[in-house]
Amino acid sequence: MPPALRSVLRELAETFIPETAGASDDQWAALEARVEQALSVRDQAMRRQLGLFVRVLAAAARVRYRTGLDSLEPARRTALLDSFARSPVLLFRRGIWGLRTLIMLGWYTQPSVIAAVGYRADPAGWDARR
Amino acid sequence: MRTVRCDVAIVGTGAGGGTAALALAPLVAHGKRVLVLERGPRFQDGEFTGRELEMAGALYAEEGGFLTSDGTMTLAFARGYGGSTLVYTGTSLIAPPRVLRAWGVPGIDPEDMARRSRKYVEQNNVHLLEQELQNDNNRLFAEGAARAGFHPEQFPLNLRGCRGSSLCNLGCPNNAKQGTNRVQLPAAERLGVEVVTRATVTRIEERRLHAVVTERPAGAKGAVPEWEPGEYVIEAGHVVLAGGVMGTTPLLLSSGLRGLPPRTGEGFTCHPAHILVGEHPSSITNDVGHPKSWFVDRAAEDGYVLETCMYFPFITAKNLTGFGAPHSALMRAFPRLQMILVLACDHATAGNRITVDRRGAPVAHYRFTEAVIESMIRATRASARIFFAAGALRVHAPSAEPTLVEAHEVPHLEERIHARHFRTGQISISAAHLMGGCGMGSSAADSVTDDRGRVHGHPWLRVADASLFPDALEINPYLTIMALADRVAEGLLADIAG
Numbered sequence: 001m002p003p004a005l006r007s008v009l010r011e012l013a014e015t016f017i018p019e020t021a022g023a024s025d026d027q028w029a030a031l032e033a034r035v036e037q038a039l040s041v042r043d044q045a046m047r048r049q050l051g052l053f054v055r056v057l058a059a060a061a062r063v064r065y066r067t068g069l070d071s072l073e074p075a076r077r078t079a080l081l082d083s084f085a086r087s088p089v090l091l092f093r094r095g096i097w098g099l100r101t102l103i104m105l106g107w108y109t110q111p112s113v114i115a116a117v118g119y120r121a122d123p124a125g126w127d128a129r130r
Numbered sequence: 131m132r133t134v135r136c137d138v139a140i141v142g143t144g145a146g147g148g149t150a151a152l153a154l155a156p157l158v159a160h161g162k163r164v165l166v167l168e169r170g171p172r173f174q175d176g177e178f179t180g181r182e183l184e185m186a187g188a189l190y191a192e193e194g195g196f197l198t199s200d201g202t203m204t205l206a207f208a209r210g211y212g213g214s215t216l217v218y219t220g221t222s223l224i225a226p227p228r229v230l231r232a233w234g235v236p237g238i239d240p241e242d243m244a245r246r247s248r249k250y251v252e253q254n255n256v257h258l259l260e261q262e263l264q265n266d267n268n269r270l271f272a273e274g275a276a277r278a279g280f281h282p283e284q285f286p287l288n289l290r291g292c293r294g295s296s297l298c299n300l301g302c303p304n305n306a307k308q309g310t311n312r313v314q315l316p317a318a319e320r321l322g323v324e325v326v327t328r329a330t331v332t333r334i335e336e337r338r339l340h341a342v343v344t345e346r347p348a349g350a351k352g353a354v355p356e357w358e359p360g361e362y363v364i365e366a367g368h369v370v371l372a373g374g375v376m377g378t379t380p381l382l383l384s385s386g387l388r389g390l391p392p393r394t395g396e397g398f399t400c401h402p403a404h405i406l407v408g409e410h411p412s413s414i415t416n417d418v419g420h421p422k423s424w425f426v427d428r429a430a431e432d433g434y435v436l437e438t439c440m441y442f443p444f445i446t447a448k449n450l451t452g453f454g455a456p457h458s459a460l461m462r463a464f465p466r467l468q469m470i471l472v473l474a475c476d477h478a479t480a481g482n483r484i485t486v487d488r489r490g491a492p493v494a495h496y497r498f499t500e501a502v503i504e505s506m507i508r509a510t511r512a513s514a515r516i517f518f519a520a521g522a523l524r525v526h527a528p529s530a531e532p533t534l535v536e537a538h539e540v541p542h543l544e545e546r547i548h549a550r551h552f553r554t555g556q557i558s559i560s561a562a563h564l565m566g567g568c569g570m571g572s573s574a575a576d577s578v579t580d581d582r583g584r585v586h587g588h589p590w591l592r593v594a595d596a597s598l599f600p601d602a603l604e605i606n607p608y609l610t611i612m613a614l615a616d617r618v619a620e621g622l623l624a625d626i627a628g
Binding site for chain 1: 178179180182183192193195200201202263292293294295296297303304413415417418419442443444446447448452453454455457458461462464465553554555556558
């Protein structure tokens with residue numbers, strides 16, 4: 001994982017998925033491990049781009065709010081990320097999409113989270129519901 | 131480096147390769163050797179667990195996250211014994227004559243294609259799912275579509291003993307889907323066709339393939355390869371490429387085969403799609419039962435198709451636009467969500483093509499035309515009407531701003547859901563119907579192959595997968611791939627018979 005991303009992963013996760021603020025140690029470790037694994041199968045260039053994009057976000061936080069991404073209050077962090085998600089610049093929109101996708105992969109693939117959202121698919125199909 | 135000789139080498143085991151394998155199997159009884167090379171593993175029956183992350187990693191290229199060159203669309207394609215038939219939902223539609231005629235390929239006759247398709251309808255046990263096995267997600271779509279003035283149709287499905295796991299896209303855990311891994315490939319092997327898995331073809335030369343067979347990684351799913359790991363040269367009288375759009379064209383381009391038609395790689399289409407959800411007041415059955423039983427076909431009139439679907443938590447989360455509290459609230463409503471897949475019927479467009487990078491890896495170039503965006507907008511509005519007619523409280527529409535559309539806003543859908551809100555890179559768009567790159571036609575000036583899949587100027591080399599489509603099919607493609615592969619194999623048999 002690019003160091004720039006690791007340093008703000010928790011703040012980004014809490015912005016994208018507020019429930020991660022209450023994640024247990026195990027859930028957080030699982031999220032990190034899944035993000036790490038997903039990045040490991042991507043090419044080096046993509047990992048570099050992601051790290052660079054997080055640095056751009058951090059710089060934007062400093063310019064707009066005179067503080068780092070990690071110490072930005074949640075509402076401002078949301079506003080900042082949202083402005084990038086709606087940016088006229090495709091690279092910025094893609095950057096946010098990529099970050100949120102990674103974090104959602106880390107969260108919404110965990111059995112405890114899947115159960116919490118009420119998803120109950122079972123290989124036994126209808127038999128499992130009867 | 132070991133050298134293997136055979137009469138026919140088929141690359142790929144999906145709808146095209148699997149069909150060709152069985153259609154060419156009678157050659158074995160005449161002393162010919164037919165070899166099939168598959169890049170992915172041969173999964174064992176008990177290995178389809180339905181767990182999203184685990185199965186996506188095992189089945190899909192880049193875990194299902196393969197992106198187009200500008201990063202605005204995800205392409206889903208599988209690797210394994212059975213190819214993408216491992217992960218489709220088994221929807222079995224015969225190509226519309228209107229579309230085949232528009233392709234304008236001399237020799238491709240809609241009647242002939244329908245006849246061949248019906249052969250595979252029978253072979254794959256295609257039928258309509260019984261009403262009692264349909265879940266609320268599908269029932270609401272059919273009822274809502276009818277109430278909203280659309281004409282819902284039931285998908286014919288290739289199932290045998292479906293238990294309704296809803297996990298088709300992660301590989302059926304009950305072996306119910308009648309993909310090539312269940313029907314054509316085992317039958318071909320019983321007739322003496324040899325299938326080698328974990329065999330990646332790295333280069334093609336005249337009547338010769340270079341392949342690498344890899345070991346099963348420790349802890350990975352799938353059987354060990356049938357051949358000793360290592361490098362192979364396969365000398366073949368005839369070669370049939372059926373590695374799918376992201377396999378066939380890249381192999382041709384990276385091999386630097388002399389005299390390749392200049393249009394190789396052109397004409398890439400993919401039915402760009404995204405997921406819409408409608409939130410109902412109470413729980414519905416959505417994560418049990420076959421996920422894709424109904425559709426609305428507006429391809430001819432409005433350039434789109436709507437299909438029922440039900441995806442898994444991560445894919446759903448990824449496809450809901452935005453983040454934060456509203457996104458989380460929608461995810462927590464999962465048991466109350468109805469889902470529709472919107473597919474745009476795109477057309478072959480200059481610049482949308484398959485190439486390879488410096489390492490020979492596939493690159494898909496795709497630009498969303500205004501026509502495609504307008505199709506997706508019309509489809510989104512239509513889906514919203516269907517959701518509300520079915521009783522949904524609100525609809526998540528990626529091309530709306532804000533994305534949640536409430537029931538009282540129905541009179542304003544034209545304004546609420548609009549192309550000005552369609553921002554690539556913000557909206558999750560994906561495609562699983564990859565087509566083109568080696569389109570059929572009459573000469574090398576306008577196409578890559580003839581109507582029998584023969585690559586112009588290379589009579590020993592054929593293509594037998596969706597790469598052959600000169601334009602989008604406008605329906606789910608697997609049955610048409612099988613019909614075309616059947617034609618390719620028939621032509622090859624005739625050539626061999628002399």
